Amino acid sequence: VVKLVRAIRKGWIKFDKPKDEPNYYLLWGDDTDTADNKRQGLSYIPAPKPNLPGHEESYNPSVEYIPTQEEIDNYQLMYEEDRPKFIPRRFESLRSVPAYEKALREGFDRCLDLYLCPRTRKKRINIDPESLKPKLPSKKDLRPYPRTCYLEFKGHGGPVTSLSVEATGQWIASGSSDGTIRVWEVETGRCLKVFNVGADVHHISWNPSPERPILAAIVGRDLLLLNAEVGDEETQVRTKELLHVGEPTPEDDGDKKPAVRWVNNDKFDGITLIHHRAASTVEWHSKGDYFTTVVPTDILFALFNLQVMHEHNNKYGLNYSVLELPCNILTISR
Numbered sequence: 195v196v197k198l199v200r201a202i203r204k205g206w207i208k209f210d211k212p213k214d215e216p217n218y219y220l221l222w223g224d225d226t227d228t229a230d231n232k233r234q235g236l237s238y239i240p241a242p243k244p245n246l247p248g249h250e251e252s253y254n255p256s257v258e259y260i261p262t263q264e265e266i267d268n269y270q271l272m273y274e275e276d277r278p279k280f281i282p283r284r285f286e287s288l289r290s291v292p293a294y295e296k297a298l299r300e301g302f303d304r305c306l307d308l309y310l311c312p313r314t315r316k317k318r319i320n321i322d323p324e325s326l327k328p329k330l331p332s333k334k335d336l337r338p339y340p341r342t343c344y345l346e347f348k349g350h351g352g353p354v355t356s357l358s359v360e361a362t363g364q365w366i367a368s369g370s371s372d373g374t375i376r377v378w379e380v381e382t383g384r385c386l387k388v389f390n391v392g393a394d395v396h397h398i399s400w401n402p403s404p405e406r407p408i409l410a411a412i413v414g415r416d417l418l419l420l421n422a423e424v425g426d427e428e429t430q431v432r433t434k435e436l437l438h439v440g441e442p443t444p445e446d447d448g449d450k451k452p453a454v455r456w457v458n459n460d461k462f463d464g465i466t467l468i469h470h471r472a473a474s475t476v477e478w479h480s481k482g483d484y485f486t487t488v489v490p491t492d493i494l495f496a497l498f499n500l501q502v503m504h505e506h507n508n509k510y511g512l513n514y515s516v517l518e519l520p521c522n523i524l525t526i527s528r
Contacts, residue, residue: 250282253291260284345383349376356398360407365424367409369395375411377422387423389462397475403482407433410485415472417454417487419465437464454487 201207250259259282261269269277285291352372359366365386366378375389375398393414400422401408407422407429421433439456455468467487475488 251280252282253285253288255282255284347376347378347383347385349385349388350374355395356411358398358400358409360400360422360424361402361404365400365407365422367398367400367422369398369411371395375409375420377409377424389420391418391462396473399476399478399485401482402478402480405429405432406436406482408437408482410476410478412473412476412487416469417467417473417476418459418462419467420462421464434463439465 198207249255252259261281266281269281347366347368350368350370350372351374352370354368354370356369357366358368359380364380366380367375368378369375371394373390373392373394375391375395376385377387378385391411391413396412398412399410401410404425407424409418409420409422411418411420419437421430421437423430425433439458453470457466457468459466469487469489471489473487473489476485478485
């Protein structure tokens with residue numbers, strides 16, 4: 195026994211090593227868990243290696259690689275999977291080789307493969323679209339706010355197309371498609387004056403000067419300057435004197451035809467500015483001495499002086515809107 199113990203210690207007697215269990219793994223696997231691969235598939239699929247080109251794809255192959263006409267006809271009777279992808283042809287030089295006729299189709303199929311069967315799996319996060327919406331505060335937290343209708347201005351028979359407020363805030367003018375212009379008192383909602391102009395009212399602008407209660411309205415294709423009939427008697431007298439056209443100026447009698455013609459309107463005791471084309475917008479200067487009109491179809495806007503009935507025409511392309519600034523600068527919107 196002692197000899198056996200000594201022999202084992204010195205390594206003369208060796209026991210059989212335990213056999214290692216075989217370790218199986220996926221040949222095309224990655225570093226992820228094997229259980230996950232079986233359940234979800236591989237996260238990366240390598241691209242198949244293309245076959246190396248042979249002699250049959252040469253531009254000048256040997257005679258034995260060139261099929262006869264009978265063989266080409268037999269290819270058409272075969273299934274598409276068994277049919278050869280390429281039929282060799284012979285050319286004298288590389289320069290005479292034409293363009294590949296299936297290049298566009300194969301490029302499209304390749305794009306479909308990349309789009310429909312990508313080699314990388316991307317995990318998408320499923321998010322509820324409702325959770326992305328911002329949380330709006332409760333209506334109770336926003337109080338106090340208006341919850342009831344305080345005042346309604348009723349009287350128009352059609353939709354209101356334009357609205358303008360007087361400089362003091364006491365009066366408001368509205369134009370409608372029913373062919374009427376109404377002047378209202380803001381505090382009570384009382385209708386002070388109704389102008390039956392007989393055409394659609396496109397735009398209304400109140401003179402910003404409290405001493406000149408004049409309404410400028412685009413009615414049809416022309417512009418009307420109306421006396422709103424608000425204010426004291428002295429203001430009414432000055433307004434009636436201002437809304438009167440005298441004799442035509444020498445510039446109007448010349449060879450140059452004016453863009454706008456000033457005519458007295460006896461029906462409303464105002465002035466009508468007859469345009470050659472339909473006007474769309476009218477705006478006043480902050481002082482109330484000048485106003486502008488825009489004629490989009492004529493590529494023209496005109497600046498008028500109310501006191502001397504003088505016009506200044508300018509062309510700046512196709513205009514849609516104009517705005518008067520206090521510093522005498524015109525802002526034109528095209």
